Amino acid sequence: MTLDRDLMQTIIARYPRSRSAIMPLLHYVQSVSGYVTNEGIETISEILGIETAEVSAVATFYTQYKRKPVGEYHVGVCTNTLCAVMGGDAIFSALKDHLGIENDGVTADGKVSLEHIECNAACDYAPVVMANWEFYDNQSVESAKSLVDGARAGNPPAPTRGPNKLVTYKEASAVLAGLDDGLAREGLQAGAPTLLGLKLSKEGK
Amino acid sequence: MSKLTPVLSAHWDEADSFTIEAYTRHGGYTASKKALAMDPDAVIQLVKDSGLRGRGGAGFPTGMKWGFIPQGDNKDHYLVVNADESEPGTCKDMPLLLANPHVLVEGCIIACHAIRAERAFIYIRGEVTHVARRMNAAIADAYKAGHLGNGIDITLHIGAGAYICGEETALLDSLEGFRGQPRLRPPFPAIAGLYARPTVVNNVESISSVPAIINNGAEWYQSMGTEKSKGATLYSLSGHVNNPGQFEAPLGITLREILELAGGVRTGHKLKFWTPGGSSTPLFTDAHLDIPLDYEGVAAAGSMLGTKALQIFDETTCIVRAVLRWTEFYKHESCGKCTPCREGTWWLVQILRDLENGTGTEADLEKLLDLCDNIMGRSFCALGDGATSPITSSIKYFHDEYIAHVTNGACPFDPVKSTLFAGAVN
Structure with missing residues (x-):
């Protein structure tokens, strides 16, 4: 797969100063290659007119930029305190055993990678699992295993609050590069916990 | 009468609440029309009068922050919205943007007008693909409807997993294309922020609160809350409770009241410790159930209101x-x-x-x-x-x-x- 330099120029054009585009450009490289390749770093450095070391410095600072390939479905289990206590630790441990991989590992078929993640702003849905950074709310050991089994078989369950079908890691990376995939109108506007206060107020409570 | 006051969350229960059609149906983009016809200083004064304070944790008065931007300096000004919500326990801005991204777009238009900025940046954390989609689509729809592009532009910037970028000066470095590391202050962002230009950095909920203030007036907003903590806000209840979720209530409500609404601590268990506003705010215990959850009340009890992220842990937790x-x-x-x-x-x-x-x-x-x-x-x-x-x-x-x-x-x-x-x- 090759990088589309014209498209990269449209990303740069969003900003008053070109260097600001470095983050979406790195997401874009991941959308093409599945991770931040050396070629991607060289291309960004060339079109932004900065050193490759400066691009690498940014790419290695942010945990979402991967310097080696992740799975087609990248699964993150929240093990920050609240999710960990509510079951995230048990889920993460079970998934490592189930997949036979460690933190930051990828299954041999390249389908699923696993990492423990920090708070993902969905604490009222704890324990939370993310796949390609889509929400899987209120997970259990069983539901998380079904998620990764489905992903390995090529038919993962849909996110709880996300599009009707889980997109691939590369496709999700394109969204994070700010590109429109036409799926914004799919999925729930809100889950039940988000609506709880509103519902109670309508009941006069 | 309900103790809750849904304003931001008022229409979240409609299946299409995130669309421009739904937002417009409920009076969306009338506040920006009204504000654009006002003198910018009058908008700042109105927000000052409302008593709105920053909802990202620090509680700094929003109107005062806007007032710090130098005027007539012939420099570009910027509005930067901090949507990097990552403080452990904090889960209000992401559901807000998933359910109604247009209220933030409209808030940006009003704030840009007030501080005489032609461009806003929304810096959203990177680990929320669907929130990014919704925000991107809302901005695109606002351009199509002519709300943006006539002197005010919004650029969506998506992060890549770094809690530190929720710190405003680290966020600015990140937005400039560097590693996200904080800057020494002064100079403050109001003088030298993004690209060393005068910049206002506000939280999602702060900016999203502005359209309703413009439409309903400062007095209406002042009528909610406590003496120095005016208005309503989103309290996020999570953890060992029977019914976790978002509760939009006047500032000063207590955890006891919110827990009653939420059906209490997990059945058969009792409250052990909790955070009033995320993990960076000192812990409270069952001795603090009746502390008014406003900026002053929580501070007087030795903690901080922070992001109002109420994480509840029962006696089973080490x-x-x-x-x-x-x-x-x-x-x-x-x-x-x-x-x-x-x-x-x-x-x-x-x-x-x-x-x-x-x-x-x-x-x-x-x-x-x-x-x-x-x-x-x-x-x-x-x-x-x-x-x-x-x-x-x-x-x-x-x-x-x-x-x-x-x-x-x-x-x-x-x-x-x-x-x-x-x-x-x-």
Whole structure:
């Protein structure tokens, strides 16, 4: 797969100063290659007119930029305190055993990678699992295993609050590069916990 | 009468609430029309009069922040919206943007007009693909409808997983294309922010609160809340409760009242400790159920209102395990710029690991407090300060439980009992 330099120029054009585009450009490289390749770093450095070391410095600072390939479905289990206590630790441990991989590992078929993640702003849905950074709310050991089994078989369950079908890691990376995939109108506007206060107020409570 | 006051969340229960059609149906984009016809200084005055304070944690008066932007300086001004919501326990801005991204777009239009900025940036955390989609689509639809592009533009910027970028100056460095590391202040962003230009950095909820203030007036907003903490806000309840979720209520409501609405602590269990505003705010216990949850009330009780992230833990939860995990988070997220934070958080983790697994000593508690003393207030930003909050407050309230780990030589808790899937089983 090759990088589309014209498209990269449209990303740069969003900003008053070109260097600001470095983050979406790195997401874009991941959308093409599945991770931040050396070629991607060289291309960004060339079109932004900065050193490759400066691009690498940014790419290695942010945990979402991967310097080696992740799975087609990248699964993150929240093990920050609240999710960990509510079951995230048990889920993460079970998934490592189930997949036979460690933190930051990828299954041999390249389908699923696993990492423990920090708070993902969905604490009222704890324990939370993310796949390609889509929400899987209120997970259990069983539901998380079904998620990764489905992903390995090529038919993962849909996110709880996300599009009707889980997109691939590369496709999700394109969204994070700010590109429109036409799926914004799919999925729930809100889950039940988000609506709880509103519902109670309508009941006069 | 309900204790709740849904304003931001008023229409979230409609299936299409995130669309421009739904937003317009409920009077969306009338506030920006009204504000654009006003003198910018009058808009700032109105927001000042409303008493709106920053909802990202610090509680700084929003109108006053806008007023700091120099006028007639012939420089570009910028509005930057902090949508990097990452403070552990905090989960209000992401559901807000998923359910109604247009209220933020409209708030940006009004704020840009007020501070005489032609461009706003929305910096959204990177780990929320669907929120990014919704925000991107809302901005595109606002352009198509002519709300944007006529002198005010919005650029969506998506992060890549760094808690530190929620700190406003680290966010600005990140937005400029660098590693996200905090800047020394002064100069403050109001003088030299993005690209060294006058910049206002506001939280999602702060900016999203502005359209309703423009439409309903400062008096209406002042009618909610307490003496110095005006208005309504989103309280996010999570953890060991029967019904977690978002509760939009006037500032000053108590945890006891919110817990009553939420059906209480997990059945068969009792409250042990909680955070009023995320993990960086000192812990509270069941002795603090009646503290008014406003900026002054929480501060007077020794903590901070923060992001109003009410994380509830019952008696099955080991305090040392909870605090260790938060500390590992701060160690992982420390950007490394300042030595006390970078090295200090590393040492905190080593000591807490020993304590949790029962190999620590009583002297380790003194060492922890000494380290905290050497981290607090000694770095460019508040990340290191935040790291000390759960440690010092937990030692204050649960000293005996730390000691029990030392004397037992092991953690006395069964983690299975704390899980959601253990349910109400004791």
